[in-house]
Amino acid sequence: MTWDTVDIALMLGKIVFVFAVILTYAAYLVLAERRILGFLQDRIGPNRVGPWGLLQPLADVIKMLTKEDMIPSAADRLLFSLAPAMAALPAILTFAIIPLGAPVEIFGHKVTMQVADLNVGVLYFMALSSVAVYGVALGGWASNSKYALLGSIRGLSQLISYELSMGLSLVPVVMLAKSLSLADIVNAQADMPFIVYQPLAFAIFLVSILAECRRIPFDLPEAEGELVAGFHTEYSGMRFGLFFVGEYINIISLGSLASLFFLGGWRGPLLPPILWFFIKVGLFSFLFIWVRGTLPRLRYDQLMHLGWKFLTPLALLNILVTGWWLALR
Amino acid sequence: MEATVFYILAAILLIGTLCAITARQAVRAIVYLVVSFFALALMFYLLGAPLIAAFEVIIYAGAIMVLFLFVIMMLELESPEKLPKPRFSDWWPALALVVVVVGALAVLLLSHVRAVPPGFTDIPVRQFAYTLFKQYGVAVEIVSMQLLFALVGALYLGRRK
Numbered sequence: 083m084t085w086d087t088v089d090i091a092l093m094l095g096k097i098v099f100v101f102a103v104i105l106t107y108a109a110y111l112v113l114a115e116r117r118i119l120g121f122l123q124d125r126i127g128p129n130r131v132g133p134w135g136l137l138q139p140l141a142d143v144i145k146m147l148t149k150e151d152m153i154p155s156a157a158d159r160l161l162f163s164l165a166p167a168m169a170a171l172p173a174i175l176t177f178a179i180i181p182l183g184a185p186v187e188i189f190g191h192k193v194t195m196q197v198a199d200l201n202v203g204v205l206y207f208m209a210l211s212s213v214a215v216y217g218v219a220l221g222g223w224a225s226n227s228k229y230a231l232l233g234s235i236r237g238l239s240q241l242i243s244y245e246l247s248m249g250l251s252l253v254p255v256v257m258l259a260k261s262l263s264l265a266d267i268v269n270a271q272a273d274m275p276f277i278v279y280q281p282l283a284f285a286i287f288l289v290s291i292l293a294e295c296r297r298i299p300f301d302l303p304e305a306e307g308e309l310v311a312g313f314h315t316e317y318s319g320m321r322f323g324l325f326f327v328g329e330y331i332n333i334i335s336l337g338s339l340a341s342l343f344f345l346g347g348w349r350g351p352l353l354p355p356i357l358w359f360f361i362k363v364g365l366f367s368f369l370f371i372w373v374r375g376t377l378p379r380l381r382y383d384q385l386m387h388l389g390w391k392f393l394t395p396l397a398l399l400n401i402l403v404t405g406w407w408l409a410l411r
Numbered sequence: 412m413e414a415t416v417f418y419i420l421a422a423i424l425l426i427g428t429l430c431a432i433t434a435r436q437a438v439r440a441i442v443y444l445v446v447s448f449f450a451l452a453l454m455f456y457l458l459g460a461p462l463i464a465a466f467e468v469i470i471y472a473g474a475i476m477v478l479f480l481f482v483i484m485m486l487e488l489e490s491p492e493k494l495p496k497p498r499f500s501d502w503w504p505a506l507a508l509v510v511v512v513v514g515a516l517a518v519l520l521l522s523h524v525r526a527v528p529p530g531f532t533d534i535p536v537r538q539f540a541y542t543l544f545k546q547y548g549v550a551v552e553i554v555s556m557q558l559l560f561a562l563v564g565a566l567y568l569g570r571r572k
Contacts, residue, residue, distance in 0.1 A: 161442065201536055205465035209452075212473025216445070219480050223438055231484065238481050242474075262536055 096197050100177050108330040109139035115330075115371045122375035143323070151319035154225060161224035166321045169217025170328035172210040176335040179203045179264050183348045183356035194265065195348070195356065203264040204256055207339060208249055211294060215241045217328065218296070218303055222313035233312025236382065237303030240293060243389035244300075248290035250397035251283045254404040255343045268347035275346035282400050284344045286393050291336040293389070295329060297370060299377040302385060337366030417457055424450040432505075437483050441476050448472040462539050 113128070113135060120127025129135040153162055181196040200206050215238060222234020256262055258279060259270035270276075277284045293300040304312035314325045341347060341362035350358035380388070427447030434440040448471045456464040543551060 158436070158438070161438065164442070200461060202461045202465045205462070205469065209465050209468035209473060212469055212477070213445075215473070215477050216442075216480075219477070219484070220438070220442070223480075223484055235481070235484055238477065238484070242477060242481075245473075 092193055093197070096193075096195075100182070100197060101174075103182075104174065104177055104331060104334055105327075107334055108327055109143070111330045111333065111367055112142070112326075113138050114367070115374075118368070118371045119375050122372070146320050146323035149319040151321060152316070154227070154316050156226040157316065158224040158226070161220045162316075163321070165217050165221035165224055166317065166324035166328070167217075168220060169214065170324045170331060172214040172217075173328055173331040173335050176207055176210050176339070179206055180335070180338050180342065181265050181268055181347060182359055183354070196265065199263055199265045202262050204252055204262045204267075208245075208252075211248070212245055214294075214332075217325070218313050221317070221325070222303075225313075225316035227316055229309045229311075230313050230315045233303045233305070233309045233315070236305075237296060237313055240296070240300065240302060240385060240389075243386060244290045244293035244393075247286055247389060247393035247397050248294060250394060250401065251286035251290060252343060253397075253401045254280050254283045257401075257404055257408060264342055264347075268342055268349065271346040271349060275344060275349075277344040280344065280400075280404070282396065284340075286397050286400070287340060287343065289388075289393060291340060292370070292373065293385075295332050295336060295370070297329070297333075298374040299380045300385060301379060302382060305379065307379075333367055333370050334363060337363045337370070340366055413457060417454065420450045420454045420457070423447070424454070438480065441480050441483070445472045445476050448476070460539075462536055 116138075117127040117129075117135065127135070128138045131137040131141045153159060178197040179200055181194065181199075183195040185192055185194045187193070218237035218241065219234050222230040222232075222237065225231070255267060255276055258276060259267040261267060261270070296303050302312075303309075304314075306312075309315070314322055317325060338359070341359065345362050347362075348355035348359040350361075353361075424447045427443050427450060431440045431443035431447065434443060448467060452464040452467040452472075455461075455467060
Protein backbone atom coordinates (compact mmCIF):
# COMPACT_ATOMS: atom_id res chain seq x y z
CA MET A 83 0.00 0.00 0.00
CA THR A 84 1.75 3.21 -1.08
CA TRP A 85 0.39 6.57 -0.12
CA ASP A 86 1.34 9.78 -1.84
CA THR A 87 0.71 13.26 -0.50
CA VAL A 88 -2.41 13.81 -2.59
CA ASP A 89 -4.02 10.67 -1.19
CA ILE A 90 -3.33 11.71 2.38
CA ALA A 91 -4.56 15.25 1.74
CA LEU A 92 -7.75 13.91 0.14
CA MET A 93 -8.32 11.55 3.06
CA LEU A 94 -7.88 14.35 5.61
CA GLY A 95 -10.09 16.61 3.52
CA LYS A 96 -12.82 13.98 3.46
CA ILE A 97 -12.63 13.45 7.23
CA VAL A 98 -12.88 17.20 7.91
CA PHE A 99 -15.73 17.54 5.41
CA VAL A 100 -17.74 14.68 6.91
CA PHE A 101 -17.14 16.00 10.44
CA ALA A 102 -18.28 19.50 9.53
CA VAL A 103 -21.36 18.25 7.68
CA ILE A 104 -22.64 15.90 10.37
CA LEU A 105 -22.00 18.27 13.28
CA THR A 106 -23.81 21.10 11.51
CA TYR A 107 -26.58 18.73 10.51
CA ALA A 108 -26.93 17.47 14.09
CA ALA A 109 -27.05 21.01 15.49
CA TYR A 110 -29.81 22.00 13.09
CA LEU A 111 -31.62 18.71 13.58
CA VAL A 112 -32.07 19.69 17.24
CA LEU A 113 -33.59 22.97 16.14
CA ALA A 114 -35.72 21.25 13.49
CA GLU A 115 -36.99 18.79 16.08
CA ARG A 116 -38.00 21.56 18.46
CA ARG A 117 -39.72 23.54 15.71
CA ILE A 118 -41.51 20.52 14.21
CA LEU A 119 -42.58 19.26 17.64
CA GLY A 120 -43.85 22.75 18.33
CA PHE A 121 -45.86 22.64 15.12
CA LEU A 122 -47.21 19.15 15.89
CA GLN A 123 -48.22 20.21 19.40
CA ASP A 124 -49.81 23.43 18.18
CA ARG A 125 -47.31 25.83 19.73
CA ILE A 126 -44.56 28.00 18.27
CA GLY A 127 -41.24 26.54 19.40
CA PRO A 128 -37.95 28.46 19.69
CA ASN A 129 -37.98 31.44 17.29
CA ARG A 130 -36.30 34.23 19.29
CA VAL A 131 -32.58 33.72 18.58
CA GLY A 132 -31.86 34.99 15.07
CA PRO A 133 -34.32 34.83 12.15
CA TRP A 134 -36.72 31.86 12.61
CA GLY A 135 -34.56 30.79 15.57
CA LEU A 136 -31.69 29.84 13.24
CA LEU A 137 -29.02 30.84 15.75
CA GLN A 138 -30.57 28.71 18.51
CA PRO A 139 -28.00 25.86 18.17
CA LEU A 140 -25.18 28.38 18.74
CA ALA A 141 -26.92 29.72 21.84
CA ASP A 142 -27.42 26.16 23.11
CA VAL A 143 -23.74 25.31 22.67
CA ILE A 144 -22.67 28.45 24.56
CA LYS A 145 -25.12 27.60 27.34
CA MET A 146 -23.87 24.00 27.56
CA LEU A 147 -20.21 25.03 27.66
CA THR A 148 -20.64 27.69 30.33
CA LYS A 149 -22.81 25.63 32.67
CA GLU A 150 -21.29 24.06 35.77
CA ASP A 151 -19.97 20.58 35.08
CA MET A 152 -20.92 18.49 38.09
CA ILE A 153 -19.54 15.09 39.03
CA PRO A 154 -21.38 13.46 41.96
CA SER A 155 -19.02 12.71 44.86
CA ALA A 156 -20.00 9.03 44.92
CA ALA A 157 -19.47 8.59 41.17
CA ASP A 158 -16.67 6.64 39.52
CA ARG A 159 -14.85 9.66 38.08
CA LEU A 160 -12.98 7.88 35.28
CA LEU A 161 -15.97 6.01 33.88
CA PHE A 162 -18.27 8.97 34.49
CA SER A 163 -16.17 11.15 32.19
CA LEU A 164 -15.59 8.35 29.69
CA ALA A 165 -19.26 7.45 29.15
CA PRO A 166 -20.43 10.52 27.17
CA ALA A 167 -17.59 10.03 24.70
CA MET A 168 -18.49 6.35 24.38
CA ALA A 169 -22.03 7.39 23.53
CA ALA A 170 -21.14 9.89 20.81
CA LEU A 171 -18.08 8.29 19.21
CA PRO A 172 -19.63 5.16 17.62
CA ALA A 173 -22.27 7.29 15.92
CA ILE A 174 -19.63 9.62 14.49
CA LEU A 175 -17.33 6.76 13.45
CA THR A 176 -20.16 5.13 11.49
CA PHE A 177 -19.81 7.94 8.96
CA ALA A 178 -16.40 6.63 7.93
CA ILE A 179 -18.04 4.00 5.71
CA ILE A 180 -21.08 5.91 4.42
CA PRO A 181 -20.84 6.88 0.73
CA LEU A 182 -22.30 10.38 0.44
CA GLY A 183 -22.37 10.45 -3.34
CA ALA A 184 -21.10 9.01 -6.62
CA PRO A 185 -17.30 8.85 -7.11
CA VAL A 186 -15.90 12.07 -8.60
CA GLU A 187 -12.70 13.01 -10.40
CA ILE A 188 -10.37 15.48 -8.59
CA PHE A 189 -6.82 16.27 -9.90
CA GLY A 190 -6.87 13.12 -12.01
CA HIS A 191 -7.65 11.00 -8.96
CA LYS A 192 -10.84 8.97 -8.76
CA VAL A 193 -12.25 10.00 -5.39
CA THR A 194 -14.97 8.00 -3.70
CA MET A 195 -17.33 10.07 -1.59
CA GLN A 196 -16.73 7.95 1.49
CA VAL A 197 -13.83 8.03 3.92
CA ALA A 198 -13.12 4.29 3.70
CA ASP A 199 -14.71 1.59 1.58
CA LEU A 200 -14.26 -1.36 3.92
CA ASN A 201 -14.98 -4.77 2.43
CA VAL A 202 -16.70 -5.61 5.73
CA GLY A 203 -18.70 -2.37 5.88
CA VAL A 204 -21.93 -3.88 7.20
CA LEU A 205 -20.04 -5.71 9.94
CA TYR A 206 -18.16 -2.52 10.84
CA PHE A 207 -21.52 -0.86 11.37
CA MET A 208 -22.75 -3.79 13.48
CA ALA A 209 -19.54 -3.65 15.56
CA LEU A 210 -19.95 0.06 16.25
CA SER A 211 -23.60 -0.27 17.13
CA SER A 212 -22.78 -3.06 19.57
CA VAL A 213 -20.14 -0.87 21.20
CA ALA A 214 -22.59 2.04 21.50
CA VAL A 215 -24.15 0.11 24.39
CA TYR A 216 -21.22 1.08 26.64
CA GLY A 217 -22.10 4.78 26.70
CA VAL A 218 -25.52 4.05 28.17
CA ALA A 219 -24.37 1.26 30.48
CA LEU A 220 -21.30 2.98 31.93
CA GLY A 221 -22.97 6.38 32.21
CA GLY A 222 -25.74 4.95 34.37
CA TRP A 223 -23.49 2.71 36.41
CA ALA A 224 -20.79 5.31 37.09
CA SER A 225 -23.33 7.89 38.31
CA ASN A 226 -24.02 5.73 41.38
CA SER A 227 -27.69 6.68 41.46
CA LYS A 228 -30.65 4.31 41.38
CA TYR A 229 -32.53 6.11 38.64
CA ALA A 230 -29.47 6.21 36.44
CA LEU A 231 -28.73 2.53 37.12
CA LEU A 232 -32.31 1.48 36.33
CA GLY A 233 -32.19 3.51 33.14
CA SER A 234 -28.93 1.99 32.02
CA ILE A 235 -30.04 -1.59 32.77
CA ARG A 236 -33.12 -0.96 30.68
CA GLY A 237 -31.01 0.61 27.98
CA LEU A 238 -28.61 -2.32 27.93
CA SER A 239 -31.29 -4.95 27.52
CA GLN A 240 -33.15 -2.89 24.93
CA LEU A 241 -30.06 -2.25 22.82
CA ILE A 242 -28.96 -5.89 22.93
CA SER A 243 -32.43 -7.12 21.95
CA TYR A 244 -32.93 -4.80 19.03
CA GLU A 245 -29.40 -5.15 17.72
CA LEU A 246 -30.32 -8.74 16.96
CA SER A 247 -33.35 -7.93 14.82
CA MET A 248 -31.46 -5.08 13.18
CA GLY A 249 -28.59 -7.37 12.21
CA LEU A 250 -30.93 -10.09 10.98
CA SER A 251 -32.93 -7.65 8.87
CA LEU A 252 -29.71 -6.69 7.07
CA VAL A 253 -28.90 -10.29 6.07
CA PRO A 254 -31.34 -10.31 3.09
CA VAL A 255 -29.79 -7.05 1.86
CA VAL A 256 -26.34 -8.62 1.95
CA MET A 257 -27.74 -11.74 0.22
CA LEU A 258 -29.16 -9.61 -2.60
CA ALA A 259 -26.07 -7.42 -2.98
CA LYS A 260 -23.68 -10.39 -2.54
CA SER A 261 -21.29 -8.07 -0.71
CA LEU A 262 -20.69 -6.53 2.72
CA SER A 263 -19.24 -3.34 1.27
CA LEU A 264 -21.56 -0.34 1.34
CA ALA A 265 -20.38 0.93 -2.04
CA ASP A 266 -21.32 -2.46 -3.58
CA ILE A 267 -24.69 -2.46 -1.82
CA VAL A 268 -25.50 0.95 -3.34
CA ASN A 269 -24.28 -0.21 -6.76
CA ALA A 270 -26.47 -3.31 -6.54
CA GLN A 271 -29.49 -1.01 -6.31
CA ALA A 272 -28.77 0.68 -9.62
CA ASP A 273 -31.97 -0.60 -11.27
CA MET A 274 -34.24 -1.01 -8.28
CA PRO A 275 -33.90 -0.01 -4.62
CA PHE A 276 -34.02 -2.97 -2.24
CA ILE A 277 -37.14 -1.70 -0.50
CA VAL A 278 -39.09 -3.12 -3.46
CA TYR A 279 -37.75 -6.66 -2.87
CA GLN A 280 -37.47 -6.40 0.89
CA PRO A 281 -40.32 -4.33 2.34
CA LEU A 282 -40.46 -6.58 5.42
CA ALA A 283 -36.73 -6.26 6.12
CA PHE A 284 -37.09 -2.49 5.72
CA ALA A 285 -39.93 -2.37 8.26
CA ILE A 286 -37.98 -4.48 10.76
CA PHE A 287 -34.87 -2.35 10.24
CA LEU A 288 -36.85 0.85 10.73
CA VAL A 289 -38.39 -0.29 14.03
CA SER A 290 -35.02 -1.57 15.22
CA ILE A 291 -33.18 1.67 14.47
CA LEU A 292 -35.87 3.59 16.33
CA ALA A 293 -35.11 1.37 19.32
CA GLU A 294 -31.35 1.71 18.78
CA CYS A 295 -31.68 5.51 18.93
CA ARG A 296 -33.59 5.14 22.23
CA ARG A 297 -36.28 7.49 20.99
CA ILE A 298 -40.01 7.50 21.57
CA PRO A 299 -41.72 4.98 21.52
CA PHE A 300 -38.58 3.19 22.74
CA ASP A 301 -37.18 5.81 25.13
CA LEU A 302 -37.42 3.57 28.21
CA PRO A 303 -33.79 4.19 29.27
CA GLU A 304 -34.71 7.85 29.71
CA ALA A 305 -38.44 7.65 30.56
CA GLU A 306 -38.64 11.08 32.19
CA GLY A 307 -41.98 10.22 33.81
CA GLU A 308 -40.49 7.42 35.92
CA LEU A 309 -36.70 7.75 35.97
CA VAL A 310 -36.12 11.55 36.04
CA ALA A 311 -33.85 11.39 32.97
CA GLY A 312 -32.69 7.77 33.10
CA PHE A 313 -29.04 7.00 32.51
CA HIS A 314 -27.94 10.64 32.14
CA THR A 315 -29.77 11.97 35.22
CA GLU A 316 -26.53 13.02 36.94
CA TYR A 317 -24.93 14.63 33.89
CA SER A 318 -24.78 18.38 33.35
CA GLY A 319 -23.09 20.88 31.07
CA MET A 320 -21.23 19.66 28.02
CA ARG A 321 -21.09 16.04 29.21
CA PHE A 322 -24.88 15.98 28.97
CA GLY A 323 -24.46 17.84 25.68
CA LEU A 324 -22.40 14.96 24.30
CA PHE A 325 -25.11 12.43 25.17
CA PHE A 326 -27.66 14.74 23.60
CA VAL A 327 -25.74 15.42 20.39
CA GLY A 328 -24.81 11.73 20.22
CA GLU A 329 -28.49 10.89 20.00
CA TYR A 330 -28.98 13.22 17.06
CA ILE A 331 -25.83 12.06 15.28
CA ASN A 332 -27.17 8.56 15.77
CA ILE A 333 -30.41 9.57 14.05
CA ILE A 334 -28.43 10.90 11.10
CA SER A 335 -26.13 7.90 10.83
CA LEU A 336 -28.90 5.32 11.15
CA GLY A 337 -31.07 7.31 8.75
CA SER A 338 -28.21 7.35 6.23
CA LEU A 339 -27.74 3.62 6.63
CA ALA A 340 -31.45 2.98 6.14
CA SER A 341 -31.36 4.99 2.92
CA LEU A 342 -28.20 3.17 1.78
CA PHE A 343 -29.51 -0.30 2.48
CA PHE A 344 -33.03 0.09 1.21
CA LEU A 345 -33.55 3.30 -0.77
CA GLY A 346 -30.51 3.15 -3.04
CA GLY A 347 -28.35 5.67 -1.18
CA TRP A 348 -27.23 8.51 -3.41
CA ARG A 349 -28.92 7.07 -6.52
CA GLY A 350 -31.76 9.07 -7.99
CA PRO A 351 -32.84 10.81 -11.19
CA LEU A 352 -32.11 14.40 -12.24
CA LEU A 353 -30.71 15.88 -9.01
CA PRO A 354 -27.00 15.52 -8.10
CA PRO A 355 -26.21 12.36 -6.05
CA ILE A 356 -25.17 14.10 -2.83
CA LEU A 357 -28.42 16.06 -2.82
CA TRP A 358 -30.43 12.86 -3.26
CA PHE A 359 -28.57 11.35 -0.34
CA PHE A 360 -29.37 14.26 1.97
CA ILE A 361 -33.00 14.35 0.83
CA LYS A 362 -33.37 10.70 1.85
CA VAL A 363 -31.57 11.20 5.16
CA GLY A 364 -33.71 14.28 5.77
CA LEU A 365 -36.85 12.21 5.18
CA PHE A 366 -35.73 9.68 7.79
CA SER A 367 -34.87 12.46 10.25
CA PHE A 368 -38.31 13.94 9.74
CA LEU A 369 -39.91 10.52 10.23
CA PHE A 370 -38.09 10.12 13.56
CA ILE A 371 -39.36 13.49 14.76
CA TRP A 372 -42.87 12.78 13.50
CA VAL A 373 -42.95 9.45 15.34
CA ARG A 374 -41.82 11.20 18.52
CA GLY A 375 -44.65 13.67 18.22
CA THR A 376 -47.20 10.92 17.55
CA LEU A 377 -46.65 7.76 19.59
CA PRO A 378 -46.72 7.10 23.35
CA ARG A 379 -43.98 5.15 25.13
CA LEU A 380 -44.11 1.34 25.18
CA ARG A 381 -44.19 -0.61 28.43
CA TYR A 382 -41.06 -2.63 29.23
CA ASP A 383 -42.68 -6.05 28.67
CA GLN A 384 -44.23 -4.85 25.40
CA LEU A 385 -40.79 -3.74 24.27
CA MET A 386 -39.22 -7.12 25.00
CA HIS A 387 -42.18 -8.96 23.49
CA LEU A 388 -41.96 -6.95 20.27
CA GLY A 389 -38.24 -7.47 19.93
CA TRP A 390 -37.83 -11.15 20.79
CA LYS A 391 -41.16 -12.76 19.94
CA PHE A 392 -42.16 -10.74 16.91
CA LEU A 393 -39.35 -8.93 15.06
CA THR A 394 -36.59 -11.52 15.48
CA PRO A 395 -38.62 -14.57 14.29
CA LEU A 396 -40.02 -12.48 11.44
CA ALA A 397 -36.51 -11.46 10.38
CA LEU A 398 -35.37 -15.10 10.48
CA LEU A 399 -38.35 -16.14 8.35
CA ASN A 400 -37.56 -13.35 5.92
CA ILE A 401 -33.99 -14.66 5.56
CA LEU A 402 -35.31 -18.16 4.80
CA VAL A 403 -37.78 -16.90 2.20
CA THR A 404 -35.13 -14.71 0.57
CA GLY A 405 -32.78 -17.70 0.47
CA TRP A 406 -35.39 -19.89 -1.24
CA TRP A 407 -36.22 -17.15 -3.69
CA LEU A 408 -32.56 -16.62 -4.58
CA ALA A 409 -31.98 -20.38 -4.94
CA LEU A 410 -35.06 -21.08 -7.06
CA ARG A 411 -34.83 -18.03 -9.29
CA MET B 412 4.58 2.33 8.95
CA GLU B 413 2.68 -0.91 9.60
CA ALA B 414 5.36 -2.02 12.07
CA THR B 415 5.05 1.21 14.06
CA VAL B 416 1.27 0.88 14.26
CA PHE B 417 1.70 -2.76 15.26
CA TYR B 418 3.98 -1.90 18.19
CA ILE B 419 1.70 0.91 19.37
CA LEU B 420 -1.24 -1.50 19.29
CA ALA B 421 0.80 -4.16 21.07
CA ALA B 422 1.64 -1.70 23.84
CA ILE B 423 -2.03 -0.70 24.24
CA LEU B 424 -3.03 -4.36 24.23
CA LEU B 425 -0.56 -5.34 26.94
CA ILE B 426 -1.22 -2.33 29.16
CA GLY B 427 -4.99 -2.76 28.78
CA THR B 428 -4.87 -6.43 29.68
CA LEU B 429 -2.56 -5.78 32.63
CA CYS B 430 -4.92 -3.10 33.94
CA ALA B 431 -7.85 -5.48 33.46
CA ILE B 432 -6.13 -8.11 35.62
CA THR B 433 -5.11 -5.71 38.37
CA ALA B 434 -8.25 -3.55 38.51
CA ARG B 435 -10.08 -3.87 41.83
CA GLN B 436 -13.38 -2.68 40.38
CA ALA B 437 -15.06 -5.29 38.14
CA VAL B 438 -16.67 -2.73 35.80
CA ARG B 439 -13.34 -0.99 35.27
CA ALA B 440 -11.72 -4.33 34.49
CA ILE B 441 -14.34 -4.83 31.77
CA VAL B 442 -13.59 -1.41 30.26
CA TYR B 443 -9.84 -2.14 30.20
CA LEU B 444 -10.50 -5.50 28.59
CA VAL B 445 -12.68 -3.86 25.94
CA VAL B 446 -9.81 -1.45 25.18
CA SER B 447 -7.46 -4.38 24.67
CA PHE B 448 -10.04 -6.12 22.44
CA PHE B 449 -10.12 -3.02 20.26
CA ALA B 450 -6.35 -3.03 19.98
CA LEU B 451 -6.49 -6.72 19.10
CA ALA B 452 -9.16 -6.08 16.45
CA LEU B 453 -7.02 -3.39 14.84
CA MET B 454 -4.09 -5.78 14.90
CA PHE B 455 -6.14 -8.38 13.00
CA TYR B 456 -7.04 -5.67 10.51
CA LEU B 457 -3.39 -4.80 10.12
CA LEU B 458 -2.55 -8.44 9.45
CA GLY B 459 -5.06 -8.52 6.59
CA ALA B 460 -8.08 -10.06 8.28
CA PRO B 461 -10.77 -7.34 8.41
CA LEU B 462 -13.48 -9.95 8.89
CA ILE B 463 -11.84 -11.33 12.04
CA ALA B 464 -11.32 -7.76 13.25
CA ALA B 465 -15.03 -7.02 12.90
CA PHE B 466 -15.99 -10.30 14.61
CA GLU B 467 -13.57 -9.57 17.46
CA VAL B 468 -15.41 -6.34 18.22
CA ILE B 469 -18.93 -7.65 17.56
CA ILE B 470 -18.60 -10.85 19.57
CA TYR B 471 -16.08 -10.08 22.32
CA ALA B 472 -16.39 -6.35 22.93
CA GLY B 473 -20.01 -6.06 21.83
CA ALA B 474 -21.66 -9.21 23.13
CA ILE B 475 -19.67 -11.14 25.73
CA MET B 476 -18.35 -8.14 27.66
CA VAL B 477 -21.77 -6.47 27.54
CA LEU B 478 -23.25 -9.62 29.06
CA PHE B 479 -20.61 -9.53 31.84
CA LEU B 480 -21.41 -5.87 32.43
CA PHE B 481 -25.11 -6.65 32.60
CA VAL B 482 -24.61 -9.39 35.18
CA ILE B 483 -22.31 -7.21 37.31
CA MET B 484 -24.77 -4.34 37.22
CA MET B 485 -27.62 -6.63 38.25
CA LEU B 486 -25.66 -8.32 41.07
CA GLU B 487 -24.60 -5.11 42.83
CA LEU B 488 -21.23 -6.39 44.04
CA GLU B 489 -19.69 -5.36 47.32
CA SER B 490 -17.53 -2.26 47.02
CA PRO B 491 -13.94 -3.32 46.33
CA GLU B 492 -12.41 -1.30 49.18
CA LYS B 493 -14.00 -3.66 51.70
CA LEU B 494 -12.69 -6.82 50.07
CA PRO B 495 -9.44 -8.31 51.40
CA LYS B 496 -6.37 -7.91 49.24
CA PRO B 497 -5.50 -11.06 47.22
CA ARG B 498 -3.00 -13.28 49.02
CA PHE B 499 -0.16 -15.18 47.43
CA SER B 500 -2.20 -18.39 47.36
CA ASP B 501 -4.72 -16.62 45.07
CA TRP B 502 -1.90 -15.82 42.68
CA TRP B 503 -0.23 -19.16 42.14
CA PRO B 504 -2.56 -20.53 39.40
CA ALA B 505 -1.90 -17.34 37.43
CA LEU B 506 1.83 -17.67 38.07
CA ALA B 507 1.77 -21.27 36.87
CA LEU B 508 0.11 -20.11 33.67
CA VAL B 509 2.74 -17.38 33.26
CA VAL B 510 5.51 -20.00 33.57
CA VAL B 511 3.83 -22.14 30.90
CA VAL B 512 3.40 -19.22 28.49
CA VAL B 513 6.92 -17.88 29.01
CA GLY B 514 8.30 -21.40 28.60
CA ALA B 515 6.43 -21.88 25.34
CA LEU B 516 7.68 -18.52 24.09
CA ALA B 517 11.26 -19.40 25.01
CA VAL B 518 11.04 -22.71 23.15
CA LEU B 519 9.59 -20.94 20.13
CA LEU B 520 12.29 -18.25 20.11
CA LEU B 521 15.16 -20.68 20.66
CA SER B 522 14.06 -23.08 17.92
CA HIS B 523 14.87 -20.48 15.23
CA VAL B 524 11.45 -20.72 13.62
CA ARG B 525 10.88 -17.21 12.36
CA ALA B 526 7.25 -16.19 12.24
CA VAL B 527 6.59 -14.82 8.77
CA PRO B 528 4.19 -11.85 8.69
CA PRO B 529 1.50 -12.55 6.09
CA GLY B 530 2.46 -9.45 4.15
CA PHE B 531 -0.40 -7.14 5.08
CA THR B 532 -2.72 -8.14 2.24
CA ASP B 533 -6.50 -8.10 2.47
CA ILE B 534 -8.17 -11.49 2.44
CA PRO B 535 -11.57 -11.06 0.77
CA VAL B 536 -14.68 -12.11 2.66
CA ARG B 537 -15.66 -14.53 -0.12
CA GLN B 538 -12.43 -16.49 0.15
CA PHE B 539 -12.71 -16.62 3.93
CA ALA B 540 -16.29 -17.88 3.69
CA TYR B 541 -15.39 -20.60 1.17
CA THR B 542 -12.55 -21.83 3.36
CA LEU B 543 -14.68 -21.80 6.48
CA PHE B 544 -17.88 -23.32 5.14
CA LYS B 545 -16.58 -25.58 2.34
CA GLN B 546 -13.29 -26.86 3.71
CA TYR B 547 -14.20 -26.86 7.39
CA GLY B 548 -17.99 -26.98 7.01
CA VAL B 549 -18.51 -30.13 9.06
CA ALA B 550 -16.35 -28.82 11.90
CA VAL B 551 -18.29 -25.57 11.97
CA GLU B 552 -21.57 -27.48 12.13
CA ILE B 553 -20.30 -29.68 14.98
CA VAL B 554 -19.19 -26.64 16.98
CA SER B 555 -22.50 -24.87 16.45
CA MET B 556 -24.42 -28.02 17.50
CA GLN B 557 -22.28 -28.19 20.64
CA LEU B 558 -23.15 -24.60 21.47
CA LEU B 559 -26.82 -25.41 20.94
CA PHE B 560 -26.56 -28.42 23.28
CA ALA B 561 -24.89 -26.23 25.91
CA LEU B 562 -27.68 -23.70 25.57
CA VAL B 563 -30.44 -26.30 25.91
CA GLY B 564 -28.59 -27.93 28.82
CA ALA B 565 -28.24 -24.62 30.66
CA LEU B 566 -31.93 -23.92 30.13
CA TYR B 567 -32.85 -27.38 31.46
CA LEU B 568 -30.64 -27.06 34.55
CA GLY B 569 -31.94 -23.59 35.25
CA ARG B 570 -35.58 -24.61 34.99
CA ARG B 571 -35.49 -27.73 37.13
CA LYS B 572 -36.04 -26.09 40.49
